[in-house]
Amino acid sequence: MQYLDTGWFGIFVTVTIVVFVLFNIARAGKSKGEIFIRRIPGLNALDDAIGRATEMGRPVLMVPGIGSLDAVSVQAVTIFANVTKQAAQFGTPIRLCCADAAVYTLAQEVIRDVYQSQGMIERMDQNSVQFVSDRQFAFAAGVQGIILREQVAATFLLGAFYAESLIFAESANSIGAIQIAGSTQNTQTPFFIAACDYVLIGDEFYAASAYITRQPVLVGSLVGQDWGKMLIISFVVLGTILNSYEFKQPKTTQRVDTTAEVRGGNENVSSIEPYDGDPRTKTPDDTFVYRMFNPIVSPEMLTIEREKEQVEESVEPTEEEVTE
Amino acid sequence: MITNLLSLGWDVNPTDPNKWFIILGVMLAGGVGAFLLSKAPTSSRRSIIVAFTFVSGLFWVLKYLWPEPIAFREGDVPRNGIEGFGKYLTDGVPFVSTLAQTLTAFLLGLGIFSLLRVHLTKISRKQKDWQFSVILLISLVTVCFFGYWDWILFNFRMKDVLVSDDPSTWTWVNQVQDILFDGLLQNMDAAMFSLIAFFIFSAAYRAFRIRSVESSLLMVSALIVMLSLMGALTFVWNSAVLQASGGNPVHFLSNFRLDTIAGWVQSNVQVPALRALEFGVGLGALAMGLRLWLGLERGGVSQ
Structure with a gap:
């Protein structure tokens, strides 16, 4: 539908939120003071999890979910880059298992860059980032096998998870691994809360990189998101008041x-x-x-008048022409 | 001029006598582009990635923001430039999607390479449980072999054998493929899925242990919702409520029917909480997408 006439409201809200995010990114770049971000326990536990893996000499497992290459997977890999940075400094082995070939390629490049930027490329195990399978339960079985065989000390389950989430979380729980999890799928969050030590709920997943790195662009973007939330909350409140009033009016x-x-x-x-x-x-x-x-x-x-395309009619040869 | 450019469309006309030259030209241009990219200095790598990301993202941003023609039918001529560009973008969606699929197909090759490297290393070094890697590689090769053979028989009907969905037309290759896929793989998937039932049980046991106010609330609300799904119990409870309210269905006590309480918990507690989470996740995805599209993110993926 042409939204110049109808359905403009959704576009208006989206564009407003985009303006909020860009404005706050620009503002955060100029401001000198640090913007406050509330404490997120799951991200504070990141150091503990890596430290524990280092002490035990066991690997850290990272899984970016089974989604394709999108904003969720990219965010997961960005968080894993920060985890890997610390793991590289301590020489802690990592395992990053992917279910999507595109995510695997991206993760491999990112992890290699992290080791390179830390000047520790020789510490990188070529097999630390691996593609397991793009079938959901084959992937679940593969990752479960890695968890149990390698007795991982910490697991980071961040991304788009579905039915396989509990298989990972319970397997890691059974071997006593510290678990930090977060899914953009609301149906899986309760499973993670039941089985994991720390869970990033909802948009905490997207706030992670800003929380860890405190880069002005990321923090500004986070503030822009909060403005967007306030806009939505104000719509909810206004809509509730308006509907409550209208529901008392006679139907005409x-x-x-x-x-x-x-x-x-x-x-x-x-x-x-x-x-x-x-x-x-x-x-x-x-x-x-x-x-x-x-x-x-x-x-x-x-009702709009439009011309039709001129189609060149193919002239079928007559029987006589064919015979000739 | 813009109208002329738009009229070129996204696809090559199959009846165009120059189509092979166009295909060859595009392939050559792609090869030259790939060669130049490989020779590009490391310092310019980020700029190239940002430029590619921006152009790719721009298509979808324009597709979302540009007005689509109203009631546009097959063979209609756009009335003006706005409609023309809207139609051009809509026509481009299958082309751009195919590009993404082609890229993914290449990347799948890299994924299989990773799988081979991990497991061949394990076998060659005789690492712990290397036998499982042998089984994995044999399975991979076998399924690929019979999968492609089956596909060729279905699609190209070789040796005049007409293979269809009817099993009586199948050759032994199709039978083997069926055993591998429906007989083994699907059942193993189902077995893994069934394991979740036991995991849910153990996880729920830990979550429902009353340790705090939150877990108590969780347990009580879960209990109400679960009990409301048990027909016999709901009947007994609701009958007792009806009796207590003197048979009056609009009595205040009727609010305490089991299904009414469960419905209230679901629609007034669960749904608003989920909606709030969805708003947060949506805003996060929007901001993340915006940062990636405009190349504003430093570190991690965009480095």
């Missing part, structure tokens, strides 16, 4: 959603018609908030 009109044939195709259209039923208060689809997210699109708005 009703919305009719249907499909109409427009220029040879079916389109979803809607209209507002007078309500002539029993007296009652407004229903959810009568409210201003609902209409803002589900605008009225009339058939007239969709």
